[in-house]
Amino acid sequence: MLYFTRSNRDRRTQGEPAENSVTTVHGWHERKSKRYLHRGNKKRVYNVFVPKLYKPGKAVPLIMVLHGCRQTQHDICSITGFNYLAEKHGFIVVYPFVTHYNDMRTRNCWGWWRPEHIKTGSGEVEDLRCIIQEVTHEFTINAKRIHITGLSSGAGMTVAALTVHPGLFASGAAVAGLAYGESASAVNTAFTSGDTFRSINTTVTLMQKARHNDQTPVPLCIVHSHDDETVSIQAGKNLRDSWLQYFGYKTGQVKCKRRGRSLGTPWEHKKYGRWWRKSIVETVFLHGPGHGWYGGNEGDYSYPAGPDVSKIIWKFFKNHHR
Numbered sequence: 001m002l003y004f005t006r007s008n009r010d011r012r013t014q015g016e017p018a019e020n021s022v023t024t025v026h027g028w029h030e031r032k033s034k035r036y037l038h039r040g041n042k043k044r045v046y047n048v049f050v051p052k053l054y055k056p057g058k059a060v061p062l063i064m065v066l067h068g069c070r071q072t073q074h075d076i077c078s079i080t081g082f083n084y085l086a087e088k089h090g091f092i093v094v095y096p097f098v099t100h101y102n103d104m105r106t107r108n109c110w111g112w113w114r115p116e117h118i119k120t121g122s123g124e125v126e127d128l129r130c131i132i133q134e135v136t137h138e139f140t141i142n143a144k145r146i147h148i149t150g151l152s153s154g155a156g157m158t159v160a161a162l163t164v165h166p167g168l169f170a171s172g173a174a175v176a177g178l179a180y181g182e183s184a185s186a187v188n189t190a191f192t193s194g195d196t197f198r199s200i201n202t203t204v205t206l207m208q209k210a211r212h213n214d215q216t217p218v219p220l221c222i223v224h225s226h227d228d229e230t231v232s233i234q235a236g237k238n239l240r241d242s243w244l245q246y247f248g249y250k251t252g253q254v255k256c257k258r259r260g261r262s263l264g265t266p267w268e269h270k271k272y273g274r275w276w277r278k279s280i281v282e283t284v285f286l287h288g289p290g291h292g293w294y295g296g297n298e299g300d301y302s303y304p305a306g307p308d309v310s311k312i313i314w315k316f317f318k319n320h321h322r
Contacts, residue, residue: 112156
């Protein structure tokens with residue numbers, strides 16, 4: 001699900017509106033991002049879901065949700081059920097679509113392993129920042145409550161966005177993702193054998209360079225399956241350890257731990273950080289059937305028999321505003 005095949009010019013090229021005019025209509029809206037001057041910029045289709053609770057002038061949280069490979073923004077919306085949570089809790093959701101790319105990769109993958117797409121002011125990670133900027137101009141968004149999450153390649157790009165945009169996101173969540181700056185060899189595909197990871201110290205050095213040594217804490221929730229055959233559990237552990245080390249914490253600083261079983265799927269939830277502060281990292285490591293989203297709706301790369309990951313992530317975001 002994570003990477004390589006032919007270039008895609010996007011089969012979803014619905015018409016672009018004349019301009020992204022302000023809207024107060026609730027529901028599902030399609031947009032196409034503007035043309036920007038940074039290197040590697042592309043116009044990208046994205047959808048915005050506006051709940052009925054939204055009222056212009058009253059600031060609400062914003063959650064950006066990134067699809068995985070072989071998915072679209074419609075697929076990730078369907079399996080995660082974030083629109084339902086948005087209606088219930090009154091936040092806006094934005095679903096970018098990778099739309100098109102010029103290199104070899106699996107269909108609809110984000111370029112999480114390509115240097116030109118994961119550094120400040122360049123490529124896909126900068127396009128995502130611009131999309132957030134467009135949405136915050138169109139809707140009344142609480143700047144202290146902007147969050148990002150994603151699945152698989154979308155999780156890899158989530159980690160990249162959190163890394164290179166200090167101060168933009170209040171927190172983030174990666175489902176079946178990888179540490180910042182990992183190479184494609186960390187993933188098991190038809191082209192690679194997987195499980196070739198950078199050292200934690202190397203990852204931390206890459207983060208220091210990408211963030212210009214900014215160590216303002218960014219809380220991260222990591223969800224991963226021990227039985228993931230595409231992105232092994234070691235990737236999730238490396239993401240945890242590199243995040244803790246970069247922000248000055250240790251893997252032994254476990255605030256609390258609890259175990260459970262949801263619809264037959266066992267899981268363990270750990271919170272890391274100093275006892276008098278909120279967690280800096282939370283992990284939900286489970287024993288499930290494979291690579292995908294857990295506890296959501298039926299669909300490709302979705303495993304409904306498990307803990308409700310979307311609810312876990314929303315609770316994490318709710319507790320971690322900037």
